[in-house]
Amino acid sequence: MLVLIVMNFKFSELVGYMKPSEIRELLKFASSPDLISLGGGMPNPDTFPIDEIQEIITYVLKNSGKYALQYGNTGGLNELRTEIKKLIKGTENIDSEEKGIIVTSGSQQALYSLGKILVTPGETAITEAPTYVGAISAFNANGVDMQGIPMDENGMRIDLLEKKISELKAKGIKPKFIYTIPNYQNPAGYTMSLERRKRLLEISNENEIPIIEDNPYGELRYHGPRIPTIRSLDRDGNVIYLGTLSKVMTPGLRIGYTVGPVSVIEKINILKQALDLATNTLAQYIAYEYLKRGIIYKQVPKTIKLYSRKLDLMLKALDEYFPEGSTWSRPNGGMFIWATLNESLDTTAMVGRAIKNNVAYVSGSAFYPKGEKKNSMRLNFTYPEDDQIPVAIDRLSKVIREEESLAEAK
Ligand SMILES: Cc1ncc(COP(=O)(O)O)c(C=O)c1O
Structure with a gap:
């Protein structure tokens, strides 16, 4: 028998900051077919335009196969960039030129790239707290020291942001960027008010700190008015805007885009030459046809109908089953509700018991850059079936009650 002696690899310092996703690790051990997961961040596959994409693939291979299967431009397919330009003008009133747009492999790649090109390892940047776990991974992988600003139902607390900037200034630290997800935030579900968006721009200007505005959920609006994007309010070129087709087409095709000052787009382009040379060409052709044919405008209303029904079902179940002393956000869009339990509970410690009871969630601490808050989830x-939603919330409520009794008995 061949015995392989594996070398004792010495990894880089940055590898020490990288953490595996908690939910992926836990779900490896969850084999029960009865498990209902409220943990993933996945769109519902019922929204995928499978027939349309099948038709598009046949069309593209027949008509542009020689190009669609070839290496592409690092900046992205020109025709796709023109469609993206029209899309963001129409939906978000964002003005841009093609050379101010780069197509990326999901907006995840843009987050990683921005962490790399704007920050020298060890420097500071500001995020919301809680914030998107993938942004934490992308920034951690680049050695960014993240300072989280608490939120309320109107988004990032701008008063606390100002306080944090002054505190850092007193220590001689200037944050390299402010990262925000203003619409239906992942994970909290909150939306930043118009007033705060305007104030955020003023602060960015006064302190010369760029804003990264990440807007994957903007089109998934179920209630309330559309609030202008920060980028559309910006007159000074301070905002780098991230968009994606993951939630309005499919995530599997991995098409995201960044809109920003040409100087920034050029630097992302140079980094992308090192990362993957270019985004998948066939996927870009598919996205181009999907936008050009206007399929997105039929797809989004269907998705909104499905998700808003599921949101209402979950809110109703929470009202009915969740124990007293817990609170939760009531989002106007997006994919997530943020629930906060009695202070004595630790949702990370509870997740194993939840999985044993066939329900999964992601514990709140995963969404804090420094893992500080323990009692949220x-x-x-969007992912579970309608009839699974009340069952899952009922199971979770029982687990929380059990955990509360155990905490009291201690
Ligand atoms: C806030 C936020 N930003 C970025 C992403 C990454 O999306 P993409 O599929 O475009 O990489 C997600 C995905 O869930 C997200 O929630």
């Missing part, structure tokens, strides 16, 4: 309402 993110609940996804």
Whole structure:
């Protein structure tokens, strides 16, 4: 028998900051077919335009196969960039030129790239707290020291942001960027008010700190008015805007885009030459046809109908089953509800018991750059079947009550 002696690899310092996703690790051990997961961040596959994409693939291979299967431009397919330009003008009133747009492999790649090109390892940047776990991974992988600003139902607390900037200034630290997800935030479900968006721009200007505005959920609006994107309010070129087709087409095709000052886009382009040379060409052709044919405008209303029904079902179940002393966000869009339990509970410690009881969630601490808050959890309402939603919330409520009794008995 061949015995392989594996070398004792010495990894880089940055590898020490990288953490595996908690939910992926836990779900490896969850084999029960009865498990209902509220943990993932996945769109519902019922929204995928499978027939349309099948038709598009046949069309593209027949008509542009020689190009669609070839290496592409690092910046992205020109025709796709033109469609993206039209899309963001129409939906978000964002003005841009093609050379101010780069197509990326999901907006995840843009987050990683921005962490790399704007920050020297050890420097500071500001995020919301809680914030998107993938942004934490992307920034950690680049050695970014993240300072989280608490939120309320109107988004990032701008008063606390100002306080943090002054505190850092007193220590001679200037944050390299402010990262925000203003619409239906992942994980909290909150939306930043118009007033705060305007104030955020003023602060960015006064302190010369760029804003990264990440807007994957903007089109998934179920209630309330559309609030202008920060980028559309910006007159000074301070905002780098991230968009994606993951939630309005499919995530599997991995098409995201960054809109920003040409100087920034050029630097992302140079980094992308090192990362993957270019985004998948066939996927870009598919996205181009999907936008050009206007399929997105039929797809989004269907998705909104499905998700808003699921959101209402989850809110109703929470009202009915969740123990007293817990609170939760009531999002106007997006994919997530953020629930906060009695202070004595630790949702990370509780997740194993939840999985044993066939329900999964992601514990709140995963969404804090420094893992500080212990008694919150993110609940996804878009993936489970309608009839699974009340069952999952009922199971979770029982687990929380058991955990409360145990905490009291201690
Ligand atoms: C806030 C936020 N940003 C970025 C992403 C990454 O999306 P993409 O599929 O475009 O990489 C997600 C995905 O869930 C997200 O929630």
